[in-house]
Amino acid sequence: MTELQQRLATGKGKFTPLYEDLDTGPVSYEDSISPEFFEAEREAVFKRSWLYVGRSERLPRPGTFFTRELKGLASIVVSRRKDGVVNAFHNVCAHRGNKVVWQEHPQEESKGSCREFACKYHGWRYGLDGRVTHVTNEEEFFGLDKDSLRMPPVHCEEFAGFIFVNLAPDPVPLRTYLGDRLLELEAYPFGEMTQHYGFSAPIRGNWKLAVDSVCEWYHPPYVHARFIDKDIAKAEKMVPPPDSYHYDLFTPHMLTSVPGPPPLPPREPGTAGPAARDQKWVYRLFRAGLFGPDDVPDIGPLPEFLNAGNIKSWGNDQFWLFPNLSVQIWARGFYITYTYWPEAVDKHTYDIDLYFVPPKNAQERLAQELIVDSTIEFAMQDVNTIEATQQGLSTRANRQFHLSDQELLIRKFHKTVRDTVAAHGARDAKEG
């Protein structure tokens, strides 16, 4: 064991057997390659869960709006009404079904500010709440009940500045869905972090395999070897021991906490040393690394809900909001969201958004740039690995796979999806 591993080891032993609803046997990944399962999952999970669609800062004033293309599910408009409330509705005209809100390319998302939405086809207009305000040539229609005409509403609620929608007819309230453990997130100052970078990648792989790729921490010496050490044997020794991570499963959501390196110590300007072809020198120069800036912004005392496992050298908490959102709160005062949008059994879109406190000077700005670039360089390597996994699985040459104790969250996540699909199927059979 290296010094690092000794320092972080807790001697806690194995985690998976602590959870009575989890076994330790091999698993099937049929849920990631079966088209039939994909369709059932879309009905049971995505059409009935609260789905994160964007931060409240995207709607700074009444009249501001953005659209979201939830492929295979809906095209929705999210807007802030005159009374300040955020609401959502389907992007469909009550007249002949045209998509109402779009710019230039109907398939692309748009955003803006307006008093009313006007359909580009025949000029019907809708208020910021989606209700019809104008019917072109109204007198030529037959018994229109104009008061009932609208772009169909979608359940929409805000929590801690995160806007969620739910496509089910009668969902449980968002706060009930999140549960006590996630409600604690509200104590974090997300609203102070308005410096935003966003990225989106198309991936030819099942969305759950992408979730899997960030739910365990022993792939880095292999997938990201060169970032750690060109010698894989040395890179392996740099990874903290399995028991230094913290897990908590509060079905359907879950949490994992990760250790991280301490920030670099303060440095006087002009003391970075001679320029070198060495990434450690670059990190020292720009005072940042993958785990964040060395000069941690003052966002007040950290809320108590963070680092519940008391990791000695805490790096971040990843809150997994079922089904497709991860909110990663980093020890060094920034946060990242991952969102996964399935499009087909073997295709999804992966969004990464990073949020920082606005930088006060060039040093802080450059540190953020380095964190963003590092995150994307790592993520590019993960993306390709997911595509390779999809290809391997889809041959069905193997049907049983093996998860270690470190893959506890992966075991749990797939089980939660399968259980949700099965419960929905059972309900359907009963009602049908």
Add this chain to the structure above:
Amino acid sequence: MSTTTLPAQFAELEQWVADWARPTRQERYDMRLSKKYDQLEEFYDAIAPRAEEAIDYLNGRDLTDLADDDARLLQLLYSMILVSYAVNVFMQPRIPDSGAAFFNTTAEPAV
């Protein structure tokens, strides 16, 4: 008359402005992929020795109201960060094994 589009004390970096002083990350990344590895080394080796001085110079400026010359210097530093992975980590312009993977930028700061 000014012969440089950078702050005067960084005039010797002028030859790198045309390619690398670019306002968006996507343009900077496309530039990285368009270059041969030894061209990335040349750029890195030219900027790195002046980087600490450039950071110190820019720290004295208002980030929300940068003059064009100052903004170009900042963009050279952004490019240096992006190129540093290719030079120091991957020893090639592309990330190894990244295949057809790519990320579209959906949001980034104005400066």
